[in-house]
Amino acid sequence: MSRGAVNRTILAVAGALLVAGGLLVLAGGLDLYRRLGLSMPAGWPLTARTRPLLGVAARARVAGHSWWWPVVIAVLVLLVIGALAWLAAQLRRTRSGSLELAPPLAATALLVRGRAVEDVVEAATVALPGVERVSAQLGGPPGAPVVRAAVRLTPHGSPAELLEGFRTGPLARTRRSLGLPTLRSELRLRVAPQRRPSRRKQPRVR
Structure with missing residues (x-):
């Protein structure tokens, strides 16, 4: 999920x-x-x-168990810790806003917007044979960026050909352009379902 x-x-x-x-x-x-x-x-x-x-009877039953309130407090503490951990995970950035290019690719240190890199990868990938839709994202920590691409193939697209084309095409060009020969990549593939031809009713001849 x-x-x-x-x-x-x-x-x-x-x-x-x-x-x-x-x-x-x-x-x-x-x-x-x-x-x-x-x-x-x-x-x-x-x-x-x-x-x-809690009614009188319920409070009487609870008062008879010494473990009740410690368990309730422990459950509430766990819920608070879980909520804080989930909030921290949401606040953690998963998309790189920019990428720094160091000399000699630029005369001085240059920041390239992550969205620009994503647009280039998407445009180059969607032009490959059998690709119907592409969504790219530049993420990872600043020192180890990673290009993630989600590709939707046509019903007759070949995953093997796409992998080879992506490796030698969009990924290779992005690595050369950014000067990052070890730029990592993650590729997720989905194949569009084949549409069944609609059956049109033939007119009856009387």
Whole structure:
């Protein structure tokens, strides 16, 4: 699963839980159950403004277990640590904003925008035979950049020919242009599904 899909899944689950909890608190705080004449199941939380989250019986059961509150606190701490780790991962940059070219490629140190490098790689790759769509990204740490390209092949495209063409074409030219003979690359391939020809109904001859 890609990073974007994982992020969307986490956000969707967290958002659904927050919305559900907020609706429960709102319904209890506004006393909507009584106003609407709703009869909720036994044990349903926050059915009235004066009702606590844990009833008397539940608090009595919890008080009888010494391990209850340490477990609750440990779970909450783990959730906070996980949320902070996820936030730190989102803030970490995965795309290089610029790439520094040192002499002798330039008279002085020169910064090349990462988007410019990505545009060149995309334009050179989409011109290869059998390529339908390309999305390139320049990432990695400043001292070890990497070119990542996601290529969508036509139904009759050849992965072997694309790999060879990408290595000797766009990648080789990018390495020479940037003066980085060891520039790394990652290539992801997808093949477009073959479209079935539509069956047109023949007109009936009477």
